[in-house]
Amino acid sequence: MDHNPVIEVKEVHKSFKTVQAVRGISLNIEQGQFVAILGPNGAGKTTLVEMIEGMQNPDKGEITIENRPWKGNELYLRRIIGISLQETRFIDKLTVWETLRLFASFFTIGKDRCQEVIHLIGLEEKRKSYVVNLSGGQRQRLALGLALLNKPKILLLDEPTTGLDPNARREVWSILYNLREQSRTSLILTTHYMEEAEQLCDYIVIIDHGKVLKEGTLNELLGDFYNDIPIKPVEKRKITLDDLFISLTGRHLNE
Amino acid sequence: MSNHLFNNQLYHLIMANVKELIREPGVLFWGTVFPILMSLGLGIAFMSKKDVIVNIAVIGKSHLAGNPGNSISTLRSFMENNGTPLEKSRDGTLLRKFILKDDNLGNTIFILHYLTWAKAMVLLKRGNLNLVLDENMGKVQYHFDPKNPDAQLSYLKLSKILDNPGKRVIGTGEEIKPLTISGTRYIDFLVPGLIAMGIMMSTLWGVSYSIIETRAKKLLRRMVATPMKRSNFLIALITVRVALNFVEAFLLFLFAYAVFGITIQGNLPALILLFIAGNIAFAGISIFSSSHTSKTEIGNGLINAISMPMMVLSGVFFSYHNFPDWSIPVIQLFPLTMLADGMRSIFIEGAGFSEVAIPVFILSGTGVLFFIAGLRIFKWH
Numbered sequence: 254m255d256h257n258p259v260i261e262v263k264e265v266h267k268s269f270k271t272v273q274a275v276r277g278i279s280l281n282i283e284q285g286q287f288v289a290i291l292g293p294n295g296a297g298k299t300t301l302v303e304m305i306e307g308m309q310n311p312d313k314g315e316i317t318i319e320n321r322p323w324k325g326n327e328l329y330l331r332r333i334i335g336i337s338l339q340e341t342r343f344i345d346k347l348t349v350w351e352t353l354r355l356f357a358s359f360f361t362i363g364k365d366r367c368q369e370v371i372h373l374i375g376l377e378e379k380r381k382s383y384v385v386n387l388s389g390g391q392r393q394r395l396a397l398g399l400a401l402l403n404k405p406k407i408l409l410l411d412e413p414t415t416g417l418d419p420n421a422r423r424e425v426w427s428i429l430y431n432l433r434e435q436s437r438t439s440l441i442l443t444t445h446y447m448e449e450a451e452q453l454c455d456y457i458v459i460i461d462h463g464k465v466l467k468e469g470t471l472n473e474l475l476g477d478f479y480n481d482i483p484i485k486p487v488e489k490r491k492i493t494l495d496d497l498f499i500s501l502t503g504r505h506l507n508e
Numbered sequence: 509m510s511n512h513l514f515n516n517q518l519y520h521l522i523m524a525n526v527k528e529l530i531r532e533p534g535v536l537f538w539g540t541v542f543p544i545l546m547s548l549g550l551g552i553a554f555m556s557k558k559d560v561i562v563n564i565a566v567i568g569k570s571h572l573a574g575n576p577g578n579s580i581s582t583l584r585s586f587m588e589n590n591g592t593p594l595e596k597s598r599d600g601t602l603l604r605k606f607i608l609k610d611d612n613l614g615n616t617i618f619i620l621h622y623l624t625w626a627k628a629m630v631l632l633k634r635g636n637l638n639l640v641l642d643e644n645m646g647k648v649q650y651h652f653d654p655k656n657p658d659a660q661l662s663y664l665k666l667s668k669i670l671d672n673p674g675k676r677v678i679g680t681g682e683e684i685k686p687l688t689i690s691g692t693r694y695i696d697f698l699v700p701g702l703i704a705m706g707i708m709m710s711t712l713w714g715v716s717y718s719i720i721e722t723r724a725k726k727l728l729r730r731m732v733a734t735p736m737k738r739s740n741f742l743i744a745l746i747t748v749r750v751a752l753n754f755v756e757a758f759l760l761f762l763f764a765y766a767v768f769g770i771t772i773q774g775n776l777p778a779l780i781l782l783f784i785a786g787n788i789a790f791a792g793i794s795i796f797s798s799s800h801t802s803k804t805e806i807g808n809g810l811i812n813a814i815s816m817p818m819m820v821l822s823g824v825f826f827s828y829h830n831f832p833d834w835s836i837p838v839i840q841l842f843p844l845t846m847l848a849d850g851m852r853s854i855f856i857e858g859a860g861f862s863e864v865a866i867p868v869f870i871l872s873g874t875g876v877l878f879f880i881a882g883l884r885i886f887k888w889h
Contacts, residue, residue, distance in 0.1 A: 306733060308889050331735045338733075342725035346531040347524055358520035359734035383531075399730075 259284045259439045265314030274300040276463040287440040289450035289457045297463035298443035335405030337396045339412045345385035360403040374398035390421025410442045447494035466501045521744035544763045554694040559615045562662045563637035565628035699764045700851035701824035703757045707786045712811045714749040715794035720807035729889035750787045774854035778861045785871035786847040792875030796882035818844035
């Protein structure tokens, strides 16, 4: 893994009217690193990701990607980033293939890459199906496929498996496992499923009320927590991120 | 076609819009079939000479023994001689019918109901009749709402019969020459108005509502997170809508030409120019009205708030000169009024470039101004 940060987030703040969504978060994400931003609903995950993806400007602080700020580099950065937003709906009466071709055209990408992606996301059989007729899991895989069309250096996924059943969630995970093995893409993934963060990511940032509560690898987080608790469980493995989150906030992650 | 075109984002955006349209049968029905059905319905309704039924209340006992010499008794004896025999209606009241023949305007069937004043008032309030005849000092009195044109017409027709009891047929004389030549009929007035209204409705719903819906489902935000040129998104949406407007207008005209014999008496290139100017105006208004909201309910309300006043006031179905004099200069400023008036002037008055130059300029300018203002406040995500 390269140790040069691809994404640098320095002390960013963002408020909406009376709500302080993000309050001084800093992050460094390296090439090929898979990072989970874990937190309950309303923790500030989406706002943080929207600032990284250039959709929102921070009120204070700085964000650079490959050492470039968004201002003045938007076209370049859009070419190297892949995004999947929370609950996006595509054009109902376009087929899966037509939707891929449409988004590929935004990157001036041809049919061959669309063919690779439709295979990657396992939707060959649904190639001619209208998007409106896809299941929730299939739509989410399509959203992920669209984010992968440009072979992004940075992939930003905002709650990619929220609302999916366990099988559909594992299908999305399987695509991301393959991506981690086959490319040097950096991933930022927001989630409130601790299992997702544990399974997919090598670095976890726990946030709540717009602030970072704790960050590190899974072993670091759980190890520190194990050492800190006065009454220890018999097996260290029995401790979860949810236990850690409860100890930090007094609440469960998916509350 | 080259690979370059097939990978071109504008081409794909246009094709996505076209596919979305043609795969939605409702869009084609409301955009194409509905205006044709409307012109057919209204055209037939206003062109056919169907019988007009006039229900009239006659108060008192005048159907029984009359007082010879006065008007009610004239009516009584006229009805006895020329009308149908006295019969009972379903609710038990007595009535007689008389048919006034009219070759040019269509026949009028008078149905005289012999009622008490109270019963007549109930039926008048319900809209079942619009004229009440009473007797005062031996003379007929006509009771009706002077602002109701149907009631006025009933009064004029009936009083004409009573003044000339021997005249049982009107409209065959030399004095009435029905206008049936192209350009002077109601359908000639209606079709250019329907084309103008079609441009407005199709553009407002097709552009404005589409943008709001795309924003509401976060697709707009997803698209601008790619290197897609924002201008291409709007160009594709507007291009497809203008093309559809052209097809809709052409089909409506073809239908009106085939069924009603409508022709374009003025300059065709001037009509095309005016058509484009109308599209520019409503495309600009659509961009402005959809520039900020991401709620389809608000979009719905906005589009109705823009289109409904113009549909009622701009003279699509009837002349706006029926409105008070002070309001006419205001109505004439509406884009739909300008477009409909311009279209009519070319369709039925034989107008050319010089007559429509000002509306073309104002409509295009309005569109460009709204477009620029809309883009300045446009919310892309």
